[in-house]
Amino acid sequence: MNQHDSDTDTSVRGRITARLSAEKQRVLQLAAELSGSTINQFIVQAALKAAEDVFAQEEAFRTIRLTAEESERFVALLESPPKPNDALKRAMDKFRKQHLGHVYSTP
Template sequence: MHAIEERGRITARVSQPVAEKLQEAADLTGATVNQFLVQAALEKAEKIIDRERAIRLTLEDAAMLINLLENPSKPNSALLGAFERFKDKVENGAFRSNSGSGT
């Protein structure tokens, strides 16, 4: 038995010239207007999502980032102090987990 896939519905009202242009494009691709619209909208959605999720750097930005990774600056006093506080907590058992201890 095949699982039934839930489907959503999207509707749009357009002017007659727009409807005719969409129909012509759909006919040229051998699709129904609905198939054409869904495919076109999906392609556009994927481009927008990809564009918004990507981090784009100029060549100068990329060079600066690589330089910072390859040549990190020395830790300042605030970072050194935070590390010492963290180390003290670890040594005093503040980060021990009770999971799996049986209690």
């Protein structure tokens, strides 16, 4: 069996250990019993649910959803951006001064 085969073989198992106080262990044990599962099953399911939530949240931050009209406007602005107004010029001057240590004059 090569390395790739072992990565996809579902019979290969990993192990995760955790140290926690006796009180926290009692809480997890009770919750597991109330849900009708073992403490191991309960912890694995809870951890997997938390992982899915993290992935979903990360995906939401990386994804921009636009309507067709918003998409057209976005592309049009990329192709023909508006000229910087005075407020944008002041903001860029302030940014350059604070982060670059000097100010380039904006046209």
